[in-house]
Amino acid sequence: MKCLCLIVFLAFVITHSYNDLEVEAASSDGFVSRKGVQFILNGEPFYANGFNAYWLMYEATDPNTRYKVTHALENAAGQGLTIARTWGFRDGGYRALQTNLSSYDEQTFPKLDEKSLLDYLRKNLAGHIEDAQNVLKKPLILGEFGKPSDAPGYTQAQRDAVFTTAFDIIYVSAQKGGAAAGALFWHLISDDMNNFRDAYSISLSEKSSTINIIGQQSRKMNLIGGKGKPGRKNKI
Numbered sequence: 351m352k353c354l355c356l357i358v359f360l361a362f363v364i365t366h367s368y369n370d371l372e373v374e375a376a377s378s379d380g381f382v383s384r385k386g387v388q389f390i391l392n393g394e395p396f397y398a399n400g401f402n403a404y405w406l407m408y409e410a411t412d413p414n415t416r417y418k419v420t421h422a423l424e425n426a427a428g429q430g431l432t433i434a435r436t437w438g439f440r441d442g443g444y445r446a447l448q449t450n451l452s453s454y455d456e457q458t459f460p461k462l463d464e465k466s467l468l469d470y471l472r473k474n475l476a477g478h479i480e481d482a483q484n485v486l487k488k489p490l491i492l493g494e495f496g497k498p499s500d501a502p503g504y505t506q507a508q509r510d511a512v513f514t515t516a517f518d519i520i521y522v523s524a525q526k527g528g529a530a531a532g533a534l535f536w537h538l539i540s541d542d543m544n545n546f547r548d549a550y551s552i553s554l555s556e557k558s559s560t561i562n563i564i565g566q567q568s569r570k571m572n573l574i575g576g577k578g579k580p581g582r583k584n585k586i
Contacts, residue, residue: 380392382396398432398433399430399431399432399433400431400432400433400434400435401426401431401433401434401435402435402436403422403434403435403436404436404437405436406419406422406434406436406437407436407437464508464511468511468512468515471495471512471515471516472515472519475492475516475519475520476519478490479519479520479523479528479529479530482529482530483523483528483529487529488529489529489530489531490529490530490531491531491532491533491534492516492520492530492532492533492534493534494534494535494536494537495512495513495516495533495534495535495536496509496512496535496536496537496550496552497509497512497513497550498548498549498550499549499550500549501549506558506559506560507559509560510559510560510563513535513560513563513564513567514563516533517533517563517567520532520533520567520571521567521570521571521574524571524574525574532571533567535552535564536550537550537551537552538551538552538553538554539551539552539553540553540555541553541555552564
């Protein structure tokens with residue numbers, strides 16, 4: 351599966367460098383952020399004691415050994431530990447997170463259902479747009495996203511949901527003059543290109559609901575940019 355969010359690889363045309371900017375924490379979003387030299391959680395200074403456990407992902411992939419993870423976390427919580435640091439980049443070999451470059455093992459993520467993935471996509475993309483708007487003050491383009499047709503339990507509706515979610519978030523921001531400037535789906539092929547066809551490929555000559563969604567988004571974005579006016583031709 352393409353990197354990030356299991357269903358998307360977000361390649362943003364922005365640089366995430368905060369340098370010495372003051373990042374104000376959200377009041378109650380449940381995420382740790384920074385204000386000056388302090389970490390902030392729900393509006394209060396956050397201090398922690400934690401641990402490293404590089405093996406968490408490895409043991410969690412096997413139902414027969416998953417109890418070890420639960421047991422370790424319960425014991426850690428009992429000692430008041432609040433941060434766990436683990437590895438998620440092991441590639442190749444048995445129970446690998448990445449079976450090949452940019453290809454993830456679906457068995458590593460059995461508990462992430464479609465709704466959870468869409469929620470993650472929605473929050474992650476919205477967060478990047480907010481940062482681009484308020485902190486970096488730069489435009490943002492979603493460089494790659496898609497839904498593989500070879501994912502377990504795949505349906506056309508799942509792909510449509512991914513495209514609709516990404517497009518809607520981009521459009522809402524763009525319509526308001528926000529930082530979101532567009533999105534590039536992965537990936538387009540033409541007719542008679544079976545040697546390039548894979549689980550992500552989309553041919554616009556084939557009729558599908560996803561292609562209709564792509565067309566609708568193009569028209570909406572073109573209208574925002576003035577390209578949808580009569581007599582104007584869109585150029586790539």
